[in-house]
Amino acid sequence: MISRLEAKDTALVVVDMQERLLPIxxxxxxxxxxxxLLLHAARTLELPVIMTTQYRKGLGPTHADVAxxxxxxxxxxxxxxxxxxxxxxxxxxxxxxxxxxxxCGVEAHICVLQTxxxxxxxxxxxxxxxxxxGSRNPANAILGHRRLENAGAVxxxxxxxxxxxxxASGTPAFKALLPHFK
Numbered sequence: 001m002i003s004r005l006e007a008k009d010t011a012l013v014v015v016d017m018q019e020r021l022l023p024i025x026x027x028x029x030x031x032x033x034x035x036x037l038l039l040h041a042a043r044t045l046e047l048p049v050i051m052t053t054q055y056r057k058g059l060g061p062t063h064a065d066v067a068x069x070x071x072x073x074x075x076x077x078x079x080x081x082x083x084x085x086x087x088x089x090x091x092x093x094x095x096x097x098x099x100x101x102x103x104c105g106v107e108a109h110i111c112v113l114q115t116x117x118x119x120x121x122x123x124x125x126x127x128x129x130x131x132x133x134g135s136r137n138p139a140n141a142i143l144g145h146r147r148l149e150n151a152g153a154v155x156x157x158x159x160x161x162x163x164x165x166x167x168a169s170g171t172p173a174f175k176a177l178l179p180h181f182k
Contacts, residue, residue: 003125004164005100005102005127005161005164005165006100006165007045007046007047007165009098009099009100010047010098010100010101010102010165011047011048011049011050011093011096011098011100011101011102012038012039012042012047012048012049012050012101012102012104013049013050013051013052013083013093013101013102013103013104013105013115013119014035014038014039014049014050014051014052014066014070014075014104014105015052015083015103015104015105015106015111015112015115016052016053016054016059016105016106016107016111017031017032017035017051017062017063017066017105017106018053018054018056018059018060018061018062018063018106019059019060019061019062019063019064020058020059020060021054021059021060021106021107022063022106024136025106025107025134025135025136026134026135026136026137026138026141027134027138028134030131030134031104031106031131031132031133031134032063032065032066034104034129034131034132034157034158035066035104035105035132035158036065036066036069037132037158037159037162037180037181038102038104038129038132038158038161038162039066039069039070039071040069040177040180041158041162041165041177041180042071043069043071044173044176044177045165045166045173047098047102047165048096048098049070049071050076050083050089050092050093050096051070051073051075051076052075052076052077052078052083052086052089052105052111053075053076053077053078054077054078054079054081054111055077055078055079056075056077061075062075076088076089076092081110081111081114081115082111082114082115082117082118083111083115083118084114084115084118084119084122085118093119093124099123099124099125100124100125100126100127101119101124101125101126101127102127102129102156102161103115103116103119103126103127103128103129103133103153104128104129104132104133104158105132105133106133106134106135107134107135107136107140107141107144108130108133108134108135108140108141108144108145109135109140109141109143109144109147110135110144112128112133112144112148113144113147113148116128116148116151116153117147117148117151120151120152120153125154126148126152126153126154127153127154127155127156127161128145128148128149128153128154128155128156129156129157129158129161130145130155130156130157131157131158132158133145159181162177
């Protein structure tokens with residue numbers, strides 16, 4: 001049974017938001033804006049953030065619009081489509097001690113899908129942030145989301161997930177994030 005999101009048990013996984021991928025992703029600007037919102041929330045709510053790149057040598061580093069709000073450090077570079085194919089990624093996720101993963105990035109039907117399936121198989125609760133994921137073809141993104149939902153992931157939106165993590169208005173975290181919702 002999937003429970004409500006709680007900041008103390010949640011980590012953010014940002015998959016392959018790279019220079020050469022985002023320009024060809026359908027509505028890449030929307031995806032980028034939602035990922036940026038999630039990164040602001042992660043900082044405010046003190047959520048661990050794990051970022052990846054897919055074959056950085058060929059697809060470039062994390063896109064500058066994402067990197068400027070991301071935590072310090074280098075994204076974990078991988079060659080496998082599932083982030084769980086990277087021992088470094090598995091170690092980073094386990095080190096957070098969190099059991100719920102907010103999953104976002106590109107492409108929804110490849111790396112996000114395979115990472116989500118492996119996360120579920122590894123016992124994590126997975127919330128796929130659909131407005132913060134994308135694919136070159138929007139039909140593929142929808143199929144990726146459906147597969148993940150059918151496998152047991154929760155589909156959510158960035159704002160929905162953040163408000164659930166916040167739990168209440170009037171808190172310092174809510175006040176800090178409020179300008180990012182406008």
